[in-house]
Amino acid sequence: MPDLSSYLRKRDPLGFFTIPAKRDAMDLLSGFQDIIVEKMGPIILVKVKSRRLAKTILASLSERRLLADI
Numbered sequence: 001m002p003d004l005s006s007y008l009r010k011r012d013p014l015g016f017f018t019i020p021a022k023r024d025a026m027d028l029l030s031g032f033q034d035i036i037v038e039k040m041g042p043i044i045l046v047k048v049k050s051r052r053l054a055k056t057i058l059a060s061l062s063e064r065r066l067l068a069d070i
Contacts, residue, residue, distance in 0.1 A: 004058045008051060016047040017054040020068035021061050028060060043068045 036047040048054045
């Protein structure tokens with residue numbers, strides 16, 4: 001299991017936390033509000049401003065083994 005805190009260390013230049021996930025995570029992510037999803041081939045990037053929401057999404061994705069390996 002990857003160290004989840006490493007995803008929360010740095011924001012992108014626009015202030016978003018960026019979480020790479022497998023495309024299968026789309027169904028899970030439909031239940032969250034205030035997120036941006038960018039599709040990039042077999043991987044999607046989940047962008048979120050809130051650290052608390054990012055932690056919740058990370059936990060859900062990790063539990064279901066839907067975090068992408070990059």
